Amino acid sequence: xxxxxxxxxxxxSAISVQAQHEHALPxxxxxxxxxxxxxxxxxxxxxxxxxxxxSKHSDIYFKTLGLTAKDVLSASNALTNFKTQYDALxxxxxxxxxxxxxxxxxxxxxxAKRDALVDSTRAAFAKxxxxxxMTSLDSHVQSEKxxxxxxxxxxxxxxxxxxxxxxxxxxxxxxxxxxxxxxxVYDDYINFSIDSAHPYTLYSTAVVEGYTQVSGYCASLHHGxxxxxxxxxxxxxxxxSNVTPPSYISVSNSDSEGGSPGQVFNNVYSVQxxxxxAGTFFNASFSLQIEIAHTRVTESGQPWTGCSGVSVVxxxxxxxxxxxxxxxxxNITAVRSEVSxxxxxxxxxxxxxxxxxxxxxxxxxxxxxxxxxxIASMSPRVACTQSSAGxx
Numbered sequence: 001x002x003x004x005x006x007x008x009x010x011x012x013s014a015i016s017v018q019a020q021h022e023h024a025l026p027x028x029x030x031x032x033x034x035x036x037x038x039x040x041x042x043x044x045x046x047x048x049x050x051x052x053x054x055s056k057h058s059d060i061y062f063k064t065l066g067l068t069a070k071d072v073l074s075a076s077n078a079l080t081n082f083k084t085q086y087d088a089l090x091x092x093x094x095x096x097x098x099x100x101x102x103x104x105x106x107x108x109x110x111x112a113k114r115d116a117l118v119d120s121t122r123a124a125f126a127k128x129x130x131x132x133x134m135t136s137l138d139s140h141v142q143s144e145k146x147x148x149x150x151x152x153x154x155x156x157x158x159x160x161x162x163x164x165x166x167x168x169x170x171x172x173x174x175x176x177x178x179x180x181x182x183x184x185v186y187d188d189y190i191n192f193s194i195d196s197a198h199p200y201t202l203y204s205t206a207v208v209e210g211y212t213q214v215s216g217y218c219a220s221l222h223h224g225x226x227x228x229x230x231x232x233x234x235x236x237x238x239x240x241s242n243v244t245p246p247s248y249i250s251v252s253n254s255d256s257e258g259g260s261p262g263q264v265f266n267n268v269y270s271v272q273x274x275x276x277x278a279g280t281f282f283n284a285s286f287s288l289q290i291e292i293a294h295t296r297v298t299e300s301g302q303p304w305t306g307c308s309g310v311s312v313v314x315x316x317x318x319x320x321x322x323x324x325x326x327x328x329x330x331n332i333t334a335v336r337s338e339v340s341x342x343x344x345x346x347x348x349x350x351x352x353x354x355x356x357x358x359x360x361x362x363x364x365x366x367x368x369x370x371x372x373x374x375i376a377s378m379s380p381r382v383a384c385t386q387s388s389a390g391x392x
Contacts, residue, residue, distance in 0.1 A: 028152045028183075033357060036145035043150050046118045047189035047207060048141050053083040054252035055205040061193045064371055065140050066336050068314070071133035078128055082121040089113055094247045102218055104246045107211060132308050132336070143366040147355070148189040149284060151210060180218035182245060184282045186210030188271040190228070192290060192353045199351040199371050200259050202292060204228060207252040208271035208284075212245040221276040224251035228269045230290070233257055242276060249273065261294035261351065262385040291354035291363060293330040293385040296322040298347045304339065313340040321384065322347060328384035329354055330365045335372050345374035363387075 030038045052061045058079050062072045089110070098105030126134050188208045195201040206228040224240040238253040257265060267290050273282035302318035316334045321327070330352045337344040352370035354363035 028185075030150045030152075032145045032148040032150070036142075036148075039145045039148050039150045041141075042115050042118050043187060044141050044145050044148060045122055046114070047148055047187060047209065048144055048191065049079060049082050049118070049121060050086065050209065050250060051189055051191050051205045051207045051252060053079050053086075054207065055191075055193075055203065055254050057193070057195075057203055057254075060195050060203060061191070064193045065133075065136045066370075066372075067133045067136065068130065071129050074128035075125060075133070075137070078121065078124045081124070082117065085117055086114075089117060090248050090250060094243055099244060099246050102214060102244045102246060104211075104214055107213070107246055110248065130308060132306065132314070140366065144189070144191060146364065147191065148187065150187050151185045179216050180220075181215040182218060182281075183213040184210070184273060185213055186249070186271070186273060186282055186284075188284055190267075190269050190286070190288070192355065194292065194351055194353060194371055198258075199373070200261070200292060201256060202230065202259060202265065202290060202353070203254070203256045204230065204267065204269075204290075205252055205254040206269040206271065207250070208273070209248070209250045210273075211248050212273070214245050218245050219277070220245060222247070222249065223274055223276075224249040225272040225274060226251050226253040226269070227271075228253040228255045228267075230255050230257040230265050230267050232266075259292055261292055262387060263292055264387065265290040265292075287357075289356050289359065291329065291356075291385070291387065293328070293352050293354050293363075293365065295328045295330045295332050295350045295352070295384045296347060296379065296382050297332045297335065297350060298322045298379075299344070305334075306336075307339070311341075312338060315339045315344075317344060319348065322379070322381050323384035323386075324381045325383050325386050328386050329363050330370070330385065332370065332372075337372075337374065345376045347375040347377075347379040349373045349375060 032039050052058050055061065058076045059072055062075045067075060093099060093106060093110040096106045125137060129137065186208055187210055190204060190206040193203045195203065206226050208224050208226055212222060221242040222245050223242045225237050227237045229235050233255065235255040238251055240249055240251040243249065259265065267288045270283065270285040272280050275281045297319035300318040300320045304315040304317050307313055307315040314336055316336050318334050319332055321331065330350065332350050335348050335350070350370050350372045352365050354365050356363050
């Protein structure tokens with residue numbers, strides 16, 4: 001008598017996420033919008049490095065951190081080196097014998113190498129960036145944890161009782177293979193940036209990464225899918241290749257949209273892991289509102305701080321808003337500007353990205369993701385973006 005196995009997924013609402021402000025994530029998942037401090041730095045840097053590299057616009061993302069031209073070039077080169085090594089590491093793991101056979105025999109070793117690469121890349125950034133540039137990068141990545149969801153690497157923490165997604169198996173023969181059990185371990189993140197050459201162009205990249213912890217025999221293949229859509233612009237799903245369940249999946253999707261200051265974009269993104277025998281078994285969908293904000297500022301007269309450089313000196317200059325409709329959504333308290341040998345301007349127009357999870361929330365602005373244009377001459381007050389009270 002022939003043995004055969006029919007595997008089908010039991011879909012639990014715990015792993016199907018339909019979220020705006022409230023997230024119904026799996027029990028082993030940390031929601032960065034609620035507890036950003038609980039997302040490990042290694043995870044945050046990995047998701048940031050991968051998403052920026054996949055965006056194909058790393059220079060734009062780094063410029064919006066206020067990095068100098070030299071720092072932008074150094075950061076872009078370091079990121080290219082990271083992505084080359086990262087892709088090779090994932091390929092080697094996915095092609096290993098145990099992974100191809102559907103077991104997690106090499107997963108712990110791979111995760112250790114993956115995290116070591118993230119650490120070494122952070123060290124490489126610290127070596128090639130200026131002190132101010134590295135401080136800006138560190139601060140930005142910490143703030144980006146708000147847009148991340150993290151699943152514990154349960155295979156590295158076997159003492160913790162992680163919730164398992166049980167995949168039912170039908171065995172017509174008593175000697176059939178053991179039932180298939182799977183624990184999804186996937187992280188996701190979405191980032192945003194504005195083009196410094198075209199400050200009204202908004203860029204975003206969403207990414208899902210991770211693997212499935214397997215027990216028993218699972219005769220299926222998995223692939224990832226990411227949808228990232230701003231204002232229903234028709235940007236399609238991006239799909240990864242079919243791989244065995246323990247394989248490491250990394251799929252991203254980038255989108256861009258032109259607009260104007262004060263315009264609010266409705267961004268919807270969805271990350272999915274799809275089983276070949278039963279369809280989607282991990283689904284996290286989120287709806288965000290994005291605003292491109294404009295605020296004009298002028299020097300406050302307070303002392304400059306954080307000055308660095310020798311031939312060219314840059315400082316953090318305290319500023320106050322210069323708007324006809326205070327308070328603006330985006331409150332800028334300081335700008336970083338060259339002060340020598342070229343003296344700083346007296347006024348600046350700042351463009352930034354505001355994010356909120358629902359129309360009833362306040363806007364969150366990360367001042368490090370602000371593009372600032374200096375205005376040398378006397379400038380009048382202007383109507384700044386003001387749709388709701390922002391959180392500086």
